[in-house]
Amino acid sequence: MTSVNQIDLLERVRQLEEENARLQVLLHIAQSLQEELELDKLLLKMMEEVAHILHADRCTVFLLDEEKNELWSIVAMGLKKGQQIRFPANKGIAGYVAQTGEVLNIPDAYKDPRFNPEIDKKTGYRTRCMLTMPLRNKMHDIIGVFQVLNKKDGPFTREDEELLDAISQIAATAIENAQLYEDQVKSFNSFIETLSTTLDARDYITAGHSRRVTLYTLALSDALGLDEDTREELRYAALLHDIGKLGIPESVLFKAGKLTDEEYALIKSHPQITREILNKIYFHKKLRNVPEIAATHHERVDGKGYPDGLKNGEIPFGGRMLCLADVFDALTSRRQYRDREPLEKVWQLIEKDSGTAFDPKCVEAFKMIPAGRIIEIMEQDRAQDLIEEEIEKLYAVPLEKILEWKTNGASNLSPEDRELLELFDKYYERRY
């Protein structure tokens, strides 16, 4: 009797330990997934965790894009941002599972007629066993598919299926949260971008201006090696720097002739109006400086700018960056009756004002921006006409080199350098 009892107890201990391990895994993954609200990062983390937990070689999460009726997934490419792959929502094993809601545990993929060996062929990977399971949300709608490949020690078991099923419930909620968050970020961004473009479009002189200033500012922030949070802050400040112009009558703002003193004073009030408008908007802690950066884009380091006549360090660094990007765009924009000023002349004007209007650190860093990137920004209204390979070549040359070549004269250049300079001029002068 005692020994039977003991065997029962041992069995009970074994069961409890197993259940314990299972619960620990689920709790771990729930906490781990909960920590990531950005969709791309969440998916990558999810795939890594699940492959590890199921002792599998790979795991992919495919999400259902209802509007396009496609499944898509993110691929870690050693890049900062993941790349997407997409295919029709009824294709392959994943498509089958997304359509039917069945769980497929396939011990040998090549023996299953639904398996599409195309991807293996392309990638050189060899799929053996696969476990594919629908991802369902709270409402039991299928929102995607989990696909786990090549378990290290043989085919997937019934226990693996149960574990993955429990994980997929947790994963589905985490994905839906991340999607809700992303939707909200997307709405905010698209609204600001649309508004910024619409405001600029009121006048042909400013059409595309805020967008270009934003891109120059971001290029400058890359040259300066600024971090991601600062980039975001600069992006919003740049897109919105001229929003204060909404407070100035168009009859003054777009006046063709000479402005009276009163009118000029009115125009000069726009950064202050920008500040007032942006101060009414709720910005997240990380974006707290957006109003000040945007409001100081006409300040000068020598204190002779407006609206507040701030000096050097009194001007937020972002405001000093914006100031340069703003002037650079103004000087290189095409107007109705004239072409772009020659780059040498533009840069002379900027260097002359380095240390008075502009922070020299910004001027120096601006010269480090790849010439290809400058052209892409400058010519973005004709983006479709740029020849990719040519722009790529120009990406290898910083703006500084172009300026140097122009100063030294083309005759002293190597054939390669001359070719690059001609390429730059072709786009700069719009001969394409």
Place this chain on the structure above:
Amino acid sequence: MTSVNQIDLLERVRQLEEENARLQVLLHIAQSLQEELELDKLLLKMMEEVAHILHADRCTVFLLDEEKNELWSIVAMGLKKGQQIRFPANKGIAGYVAQTGEVLNIPDAYKDPRFNPEIDKKTGYRTRCMLTMPLRNKMHDIIGVFQVLNKKDGPFTREDEELLDAISQIAATAIENAQLYEDQVKSFNSFIETLSTTLDARDYITAGHSRRVTLYTLALSDALGLDEDTREELRYAALLHDIGKLGIPESVLFKAGKLTDEEYALIKSHPQITREILNKIYFHKKLRNVPEIAATHHERVDGKGYPDGLKNGEIPFGGRMLCLADVFDALTSRRQYRDREPLEKVWQLIEKDSGTAFDPKCVEAFKMIPAGRIIEIMEQDRAQDLIEEEIEKLYAVPLEKILEWKTNGASNLSPEDRELLELFDKYYERRY
């Protein structure tokens, strides 16, 4: 030997079962909290779950508001939205824990000098034992405090402390996610509201217009009993219905004299420009109809409206609601050289157009809006001067009654009704 072994095994089973129960609780709460991304609802759920898990009478989550250096909490009041209580971040037991990061397990609150019996006095509640623990995020910063009151079977144990500690880690992440989401929603909302107000403020005739139209539309949607998602959609559409005016030169838009045919045609293009602008904005699935609703606010049910001459059911119902709210605000707005039109006259004009310009369902429902609410919206630029008790009285009367009384003449009214009518007129005619 055997029996000792058996005792060990029994003890092992007991431990494992206990650990299992603990893990199950944690997994349950992780999944449950993960499901709620709205901060208010999340906090209420969290407090309920934790009180239940710890067999306690109550649980409160206090969050730290760093900017104001306050702790705040939400109180379920049987209301849809929770109410907040706030106090300085160093006050009471919760404040002590928020400052020091200590865990306080107090068996008898009234014997602890840090306990503030004020709240008990006010509420009639009797605090006995309390367990108070800091909520820390991933970076180990204190973001708030968990406070659990009155365990049903005696004081809180060491095990309760450990369990609450594990829960608080999960809770902190859930709270931070909800805060991130809420921040994003707040940013989007404040941006749209600020923009809408700024656009209207360009001209004294339209100052405050979009905001009032939004409030009338929401009042109308309450009268019609529409759901929360539809309300949200209507809110955005109403705030943005005139954004297309950005595409029309101010010289035409604000022209004082008579418009030429071309100018009039230009003005009439503004709902189409609204559509084009809003179509560029990414709206969440639930808000998908915002552009169409906003773009149809000048359509008429008889098909004689613009820009598309849509008829009856071709016009989204939201567009028909906006149309009425828009005209009602125009007719009841004060202009520089004249007072508000008498309400009888305003309503005659609207009834005359019911079935041609307006959907009769909207006209009928509009009359059900409480008169107090109408006054609040109409007079919102003087909100601080409204006398609360008077407005409350007017909340008991639908607009329909006021119209009826005005038609029948004041002499036939009971003294109470006459008083209400006079109250309404006082605000309507701005004699206050």
